[in-house]
Amino acid sequence: MSAPAMEDIRRLPMPLSREDALSLRAGDMVLLDGELVITAGLPTCQRLAECVEGRRQLPRALDGVGLFHLGSYSREAPGEGFEVLYMNPTTSTRFNALMPGLIRGFGLTAVGGKGGLDAACVEAMREVGCVYFSFVGGGAPLLSDAIREVVSVHWNDLVSHYRLVTLRVEALGPVTVGIDAHGNSLYGDLSQAAADRMPAIMAELGRARGEAEHTR
Structure with a gap:
């Protein structure tokens, strides 16, 4: 399969x-420009859930923004402030239990990471009008080159890659729409395709095992 032409990759503001x-469809490829919020921390998302429930004060507005499961290696350079040296996606399924509440509670339009999200998250995204962007695992150099500015850093009591960090990026990606706002999921399609093939695979294994035992 050939790589998509640049004219087939949309460039969208964040x-x-x-x-x-709502205009995106599963499988579309996109470059992102603007501000987004990142964290790789389960404790961070647990704090965000507490904010939705009114048990903790939110350090910055999240209504309608993009919340991405991106880990970062950072340092606080003297005289230069907080510097993100590189970022890389973390596995989104770790956050399955919390994401439906965060998507609905903050009215998120975009989430992302790697590995997709479960059916409950897909339903929340469909209700709200939110997409899931799939980032290339191990693509730290490509993703990090898109960072233009660290806009804000919150919850500094956490280790750096768990903090709630707002970045300004330029041409971040390309990322793939893994789940669209209409309930279509590339991950769900792949899972179903694998399930559909399983009976034939098991039958073939049984046949091969039977032949092997017959020739002993």
Whole structure:
């Protein structure tokens, strides 16, 4: 399969508008420009859930923004502030239990990471009008080159890659729409395709085992 031509890759501003989120389809490829919020921390998402529930004060507005499961290696350079040296996606399924509440509670238009999200998250995204962007695992140099500015850093009591960090990026990606705002999921399609093939695979294994035992 050939790589997509540049004219087939959309370039969209962040925060992603609801209209743009709804215009995307699973499998589309996108470059992102603007501000997004990243964290790789489960404790961070647990704090965000507490904010949705009113048990903790939110350090910055998250209504309608993009919240991405991106880990970062950072340092606080004297006289230069907080510097993100590189970032890389972390596995989104770790956050399955929390994401439906965060998607609905903050009205998120975009989430992302690697590995996708479960059916409950897909339903929340469909209700709200939110997409899931799939980032290339191990693509730290490509993703890090898109960072233009660290806009803000919150919850500094956490280790750096768990903090709630807002970045300004330029041409981040390309990322793939792994789950669209209409309930279509590339991950769900792959899982179903694998399940559909399983009976034939098991039958073939049984046949091969039977032949092997017959020739002993």
